[in-house]
Amino acid sequence: MDIKEDDESPVVRPTELQLHDSVYARTGTLWTAVAHIITGVIGAGVLSLAWATAELGWIGGPAAIIAFAGVTLLSAFLLSDCYLFPDADNGPIRLNSYSQAVKVYLGKKNQIVCGVFVYIGLIGVGIAYTIVTATCIRAILRSNCYHRKGHNATCSYGDKNNYFMLLFGVIQIFLSQTPNFHNMLWLSVVAAIMSFVYASIGLGLAFGQILDEENRQIEGSVRGSPAENRGAKVWLVFQALGNIAFSYPYSIILLEIQDTLRSPPAEKQTMKKASTAAVFITTFFYLCCGCFGYAAFGDSTPGNLLTGFGFYDPFWLVDLANACIVLHLLGAYQVYSQPIFAAMENWLTEKYPQNKFITKFYGLKLPLLRGGTVVRLNPMRMCLRTTYVVIITGVAMVFPYFNEVLGVLGALGFWPLAVYFPVEMCILQKKIIVWTRPWLLLRGFSFVCLLVSLLALVGSVYGLVGAKLR
Template sequence: MEAHPLQPNFEYLDDDGRPRRTGTIWTSSSHIITAVIGSGVLSLAWAIAQLGWIAGPTVMILFSLITLYTSWMLTECYRSGDPLFGKRNYTYVDAVQNILGRYHYTVCALIQYICLCCSATGYSIAAAISMMEIKKTRCLHKSGGKDPCRISSNPYMIGFGVIQIFASQIPEFHETWLLSVVAAIMSFVYSIIGCFLAIYQVAVNGTFKGTVTGGSSGNVSSTEKLWGIFQALGNIAFAYSYSQILIEIQDTIKNPPSEVKTMSKATTLSTIVTTAFYMLCGCMGYAAFGEQAPGNLLTGFSSYNPSWVIDLANATIVIHLVGTYQVYAQPVYAFVEKWAAKRWPKTKVNFRVFGGYNLNLFRLVWRTLFVIIATFVAMVIPFFNDVLGFIGAIGFWPLTVYYPVEMYILQKKVPKWSRKWIWLKIISLVCFIVSVFAALGSIASIVVDLKKYRPFVTDY
């Protein structure tokens, strides 16, 4: 019997009335891998250089295990109550609100949006560095390495900001899917190029550089070395930050089997693949440059021949960051615009432009203002590793550890003061301490760098 044309066909709907989900372990794993492997991978060689050959890989493995463990717990929070038939939580903050309450939802949303806004600044810096490297590579090869090729970052940040002003007019998050696909492909391209260039450099050197204890090159005090270690922790944390989109990915998975089983397998597979990739890039980058490992791995190959390989890698970074910027900024746009719609519900702000396209005046002004502010902050604090470390530090503990642990305890009714309850609390406390030190290290590095830097004037 066919369904009435005006009635929903329940054969194609899930239990919540939405179109039937079709995601599998493979699609979920690919979503996670492409979301995680981003510009953060470029800072891992520098991070390992601060920690050394023993502590560097060890810390990276520990972060991967903690992320995997808390991700398993977070998958249990996709449905409130019954794991098979309970109410679905479509987003991370939905899960926090439905399980922990309105107060925690407000705090979680605040932290999440701060991280998203900071990410926009960080990506503006990273894009400018890559565009500068293309210019610097051309300059070095033209002069035979005689010209130091000092380049100002300001024009490149402004140029990237102009691109984002246009890209920001994409109305909604789901309409950025094409940018996301292109960005994911680009992230793999430049990461693989960076990894192979590091392997090539090791072959040229004929030896593995680096030390057991690590540390920055040059004359640095023990205090500066300590801040560098703390900042490195933040950089590694940033590279593993994907928990805030895990629930959204889980919401694409079909049932049966249960979403929890599929997502647990997907997080395990993707974490193994990502960690192996990170270890290869980070360790080979450190082996290639030792204590002089650059904050952005690709900046260490400016004089490499053929130069088009470096140019290609940096160009793919810029393309990747155009899409990634929008993926991280769209939730912020949506939040402010929903608030504005509730605040002024009767205000008409649409008008027609070329081709009958409806342009929203508030969206145009607000999103343009957001990009301008993010670009301005990036020009004032253009320190790639410092910003990445700070974002990773403030976001890792609350979003990757604290809320998954607290929701899991409440969902599973873990008895207070039981062995498991104590174990989970210890993990949360240790990660909180690490995040605090990582944040302090990044802030200290920003303060130190600002003493040497003249905003809008200093070249690189």
Template sequence: MNVNHFLLAGTFWTATSHIITAVIGSGVLSLAWSIGQLGWVAGPTIMVLFALVNLYTSTLLSQCYRAGDPVTGQRNYTYMEAVKANLGGRKVMLCGIIQYLNLFGVAIGYTIAASVSMMAIKRSNCFHASGGKNPCHMSSNGYMITFGIIEIIFSQIPDFDQVWWLSIVAAIMSFTYSTVGLGLGIGKVAENASFKGSLTGISIGTVTTAGTVTSTQKLWRSLQALGAIAFAYSYSAILIEIQDTVKSPPAEHKTIKKANLFSIIVTTVFYLLCGCMGYAAFGDLAPGNLLTGFGFYNPYWLLDIANVAIVVHLVGAYQVYCQPLFAFVEKWSAKKWAKNDFVTAEYEIPIPFCGVYQLNIFRLIWRTIFVMLTTLIAMLMPFFNDVVGILGAMGFWPLTVYFPIEMYMSQKKIVKGTTEWFGLQILSVTCFFITVAAGVGSVAGVVLDLKTYKPFKTTY
């Protein structure tokens, strides 16, 4: 990231809003479903454990922002640079592939989630107009294309720290829809006059929209729920970029440590409330996406506000996640074709009331193709829960656990065989098995969905 570090103005609050924007994404919407698979005992316990692991490894990662000394060492501006400085060699390439595949996947997941919310607005108004008589089935394709067009426009904002206002708007939106989801869950529990759900989660033999739950499916669904919870907490991949916007003194890692703690406490409390109230309201039939699966008898305008907030938030979050990927490709291309005007030339275009816009032809074309590709894949595979589970599994162990632990051990020169070394290795291996299990469960979910699905023909 090309930033003049004398001009950095990031504080505890801007870092916190960046983290909360990255964390409270569409992941919150599948938490009631996740707790529904795991039950009242395992569900909340696993959520708290994921939060603690994230908090711990993010703190380790934040100390790797500077190579060598955490206060005066050479800065690493991206996650990959931190891996290069601390681990070097092959691991940089491995990290790059995983990180950028994960960011690419998140862009697909957000496109699906945004289109589902846009359709929910249309459907709730259609239900309201017909008094619930019309099933209001519709295709998601038009909504995905609309979201894609919006993202093509926003993706032309050149640098990560130029979107600070987007991050704050998105943070407000995420609280809006999470609060509405929570409020509607509480309202539904009050209406039922009881807490639904069981200690062990969804029962075998329950009839869901995907068919009757068998014992094998119960296992796959429980594993998929792990992936969905992991996805709800995934933000390690962009933590270094967020830290790179923070001013010093005090040392950046101290500011980020506080921002991490505050952000994770806020999001975990929120997640537990949203997930538990959603499960208490719907029990075994908790929908895969809380706000779009709600009964349409609630105040429909409130659901509309929440779904609009989701779409606005996802427009912002899509950029927060994709900017590091955009920057990487553009930096690499500029180095490879340094004398090529198509790649490097900037053209100044004056925009009334906004100053001058730097137009780069390569940036315009490559970012547009990227957004079009994510939209196309989302249209081919619009399975919100499965995609969320796969993404959570794919990013959790390598990016949130393995690399931060390896970098920290390298930087602090932790000796093999010591108690601290054993503790960190046990944590890493445990998380590796969780990732594999969640990945297997989510892939099994995709296979199940593909049996009944025709590409580009999804209707809700």
């Protein structure tokens, strides 16, 4: 194993606004974009939808899922139009990140505010995925234990939860060395396939539970699961909205995905088609998982459909579903982490362009692989990304609460990132006049989503504090 300076591969320092020719070849297609979107959207959130439907009831649950799907698709359309910014001197400017688009359209102050929410959202997803992965690994061990010893056996493994999180963190340290979004297609394709597999298994198990000869009935009610009192029910309803909000929006990675697309046709046309297909597919799975899960378990619907042990048999199928979740989240974690890595590394490269620790790459020859494959390594990248993964893993170990964490993250990011900034950029880009009908509709839409987001945040924070105190 040889390490040497890689002088033949100069360090590329992308400018803040990359013009016609990106430093990376854009070869993405409609289907690669769909794969990236599904990887980013169908994740931990789908596992909580049965519980959210149970809290909202047979009318409120499906209606909320469809409503959030509509908001997500509208947000995607608005953002897709913002990818190319007209510039009289240099021609169209490609805006390949969310915060960059906000800066160009709305100014530096809005970019700072936006950046806070973007990075909270990206970091939060990493925390949530670490929690879910550990829960799924524990569920596999519990499933095998129940199979051997019976359903009444004590199969907790709760004391090993932190070890599972550490294991996930170690794997992510290695995966985090993937250079950038343009090198992640294989990871996204595998993750997207895994998401379909475990969502289908969850759907199938719930449907089988409904048709079971001993329980052949549809559980649940219009009002949803009962609570200790009205106050507790209100908090749970708000928290359920936060869980659904977490499941959908992918606005913070949309422009990164769009920047991978080749043209012609125009990137925004391909992105809109990809968004429509991806949102339609995910909504179908979300409705099926949420509704069938609630129909199968009614008031006893678990917070996590596949790890709450509403299902015990066939144990191998439950194991397979949880293994697919783990494989999917390994890739999805990187989809949401790469924008953070890019932002930190670009800032350091621009600030210290002569520092060899930051800018120098080294070739690592791996003799065990065919042809002696050479991997390019950068000391700053290795240290920075490793530190990030360690911090995320540590926070997840302190707050290992699935539904509550998802609710807080969904509520925090939903209105500002999926609604407010896309609406404001659309108004400026299309030069919509104040107090006209389009202006009123967009602002009214934004205000309604703000109220929903605030209610979801209050309910989720209340649930998180309550879980920590218990």
